Amino acid sequence: MYLLIPAAGSGRRMDSEWLRQGTAQRNKLLLNLLGKPLLAWTLLAAEASSHISWIGIIGQPIDWDDFTTIVTQLSFTKPIHLIEGGSTRQESVYNGLQALPPDAKHVLIHDGARCLATPELFDRCAQAVLTCAGLIAAIPVKDTIKVVDQEKLIKSTPDRSQLWAAQTPQGFSVPLLKKCHQEGRRQGWEVTDDAALFEQCHLPVLIVEGEETNLKVTTPVDLAIAEFILTQRLN
Ligand code: CTP
Numbered sequence: 251m252y253l254l255i256p257a258a259g260s261g262r263r264m265d266s267e268w269l270r271q272g273t274a275q276r277n278k279l280l281l282n283l284l285g286k287p288l289l290a291w292t293l294l295a296a297e298a299s300s301h302i303s304w305i306g307i308i309g310q311p312i313d314w315d316d317f318t319t320i321v322t323q324l325s326f327t328k329p330i331h332l333i334e335g336g337s338t339r340q341e342s343v344y345n346g347l348q349a350l351p352p353d354a355k356h357v358l359i360h361d362g363a364r365c366l367a368t369p370e371l372f373d374r375c376a377q378a379v380l381t382c383a384g385l386i387a388a389i390p391v392k393d394t395i396k397v398v399d400q401e402k403l404i405k406s407t408p409d410r411s412q413l414w415a416a417q418t419p420q421g422f423s424v425p426l427l428k429k430c431h432q433e434g435r436r437q438g439w440e441v442t443d444d445a446a447l448f449e450q451c452h453l454p455v456l457i458v459e460g461e462e463t464n465l466k467v468t469t470p471v472d473l474a475i476a477e478f479i480l481t482q483r484l485n
């Protein structure tokens with residue numbers, strides 16, 4: 251199974267963490283998490299998944315030396331490819347899709363920032379994508395969600411029993427996802443995950459049970475929670 255890891259962001263919402271570490275703003279995936287760069291934990295889970303056999307890391311060239319050092323230090327056995335990212339996640343994934351070998355039929359896409367996804371979740375998604383065109387890992391929403399207007403007035407309260415929080419991995423048929431990305435570029439759709447492109451093209455996307463601990467490290471609080479969860483796992 252092919253795996254693309256979008257890792258070309260800058261981590262703007264992680265700002266204060268960089269200030270605390272006394273460093274200029276860099277990719278948040280290079281932040282230290284229990285003695286390793288955050289991205290190393292994501293890669294270790296992909297390495298441990300029995301289904302993943304090819305990994306493409308989509309990053310900005312300024313980070314490639316650091317990514318190469320991470321891969322070398324972790325002694326990976328799986329082939330790892332560096333792919334140049336774009337200015338949005340959507341563009342980054344588009345570039346990743348172009349870099350897949352021509353024989354790639356299915357692909358998993360997993361955000362570098364979700365460093366707590368387990369190898370079992372990768373395996374579950376990798377198996378399921380063989381029998382459907384598109385899927386995402388997701389979990390039921392715990393909070394009551396409000397739709398709010400510009401004036402911060404509540405417009406509606408969607409029925410929570412129908413709400414799921416999207417995660418990655420997300421898995422797709424490669425030709426279909428490529429078509430959806432092409433259509434998205436043509437129509438100027440701006441999306442924050444790949445399933446949204448599938449949805450816009452009226453293609454079915456299946457939910458696979460995700461993991462509550464599979465958080466996307468976005469703010470300094472997330473980093474602290476990730477550190478806590480990893481510490482628990484390692485003890
Ligand atoms: N990503 C990417 N290319 C971009 C932007 C984001 O590959 N141009 C990746 C990030 O590296 C991350 C994933 O997409 O692994 C999810 O994005 P997000 O959590 O928003 O990360 P950042 O964009 O780096 O953070 P922020 O939005 O706070 O700047």
Ligand code: MG
Pocket residue numbers: 259
């Ligand atoms: Mg972002």
